[in-house]
Amino acid sequence: MTENWFESDIGRYILEREQAWFDASCADIFGFNALQMGQCHVDYLRANRMPFRFSMSVTCGSMRARPEYLPIADQSLDLIAMPHALEFSPNPHLLLREAERVLRPEGRILLAGFNPVSLLGMKRALGSHQTYPWNGRFLQLTRIKDWLSLLGFELVSGRMVCYAPPVNRSAWLHRFRFMEAAGDRWWALGGGVYLLHAVKRVRNMRLITPRWEENWLVKPVLAPPSNRITNYKEQ
Numbered sequence: 001m002t003e004n005w006f007e008s009d010i011g012r013y014i015l016e017r018e019q020a021w022f023d024a025s026c027a028d029i030f031g032f033n034a035l036q037m038g039q040c041h042v043d044y045l046r047a048n049r050m051p052f053r054f055s056m057s058v059t060c061g062s063m064r065a066r067p068e069y070l071p072i073a074d075q076s077l078d079l080i081a082m083p084h085a086l087e088f089s090p091n092p093h094l095l096l097r098e099a100e101r102v103l104r105p106e107g108r109i110l111l112a113g114f115n116p117v118s119l120l121g122m123k124r125a126l127g128s129h130q131t132y133p134w135n136g137r138f139l140q141l142t143r144i145k146d147w148l149s150l151l152g153f154e155l156v157s158g159r160m161v162c163y164a165p166p167v168n169r170s171a172w173l174h175r176f177r178f179m180e181a182a183g184d185r186w187w188a189l190g191g192g193v194y195l196l197h198a199v200k201r202v203r204n205m206r207l208i209t210p211r212w213e214e215n216w217l218v219k220p221v222l223a224p225p226s227n228r229i230t231n232y233k234e235q
Contacts, residue, residue, distance in 0.1 A: 009168050009169055010167065012170075017193070018044075018083065022045070022110060023046065023047040026044075027047040029108050032051060032078060033077045035079070035102075036061075039057075040055045040061040045079070067098065075105070076102055076104070077103050077104065077107060078104055079110070081109075081110045083111075087133075087137050087139055092147075096147050100151045107200045108199050114133055115138065116138035119163075119164075119166060120166045124138060141194050144196065152201055157196075158194065158196045160195070163187065
């Protein structure tokens with residue numbers, strides 16, 4: 001059902017803007033292991049160059065598991081992408097805690113969520129909640145920021161996109177394209193989707209340097225002390 005909605009006109013409109021942001025944000029994030037939670041039909045990490053990238057959800061992906069209980073070792077990931085994972089989780093705060101647990105210090109998290117304070121959120125409030133994405137729980141941006149801060153994340157950047165009314169007609173969406181620039185300027189918090197880039201900070205972390213082999217060290221060679229006693233006469 002999720003895939004079908006993203007193939008609709010409004011779905012493609014939202015996905016195009018999300019994908020552009022994820023491409024720009026993850027292209028220069030380096031490391032070894034990257035995970036995408038949910039939305040397995042779309043590769044949100046396609047622009048990243050880490051050697052091991054995988055996706056997971058309950059029903060699809062290279063690994064199937066509950067995002068709230070990740071079968072992943074502590075501090076083993078460098079990047080996590082979470083496109084619309086929080087609003088469809090029964091416990092979004094626990095999901096963020098799991099993300100914090102498996103991320104290395106200075107690891108990055110890229111997050112996309114539907115904004116309840118927007119035209120998209122207004123349609124959900126006034127309409128049916130039976131189908132995607134209206135059956136999700138749209139979370140306030142301020143709440144997400146508070147949770148990230150409590151878990152030790154620091155925001156690197158963020159923005160809103162998709163200011164146009166949620167009409168499922170490409171012609172009308174094209175007519176409303178001027179609202180993207182106007183929304184950033186006049187209604188900065190009213191975009192249909194918020195996008196956040198945060199980094200995991202570890203306070204008072206001390207870098208441990210490698211212990212070099214003793215034979216690699218160059219020790220100063222001191223001359224042995226002289227055992228000869230020079231006799232002198234008191235004047």
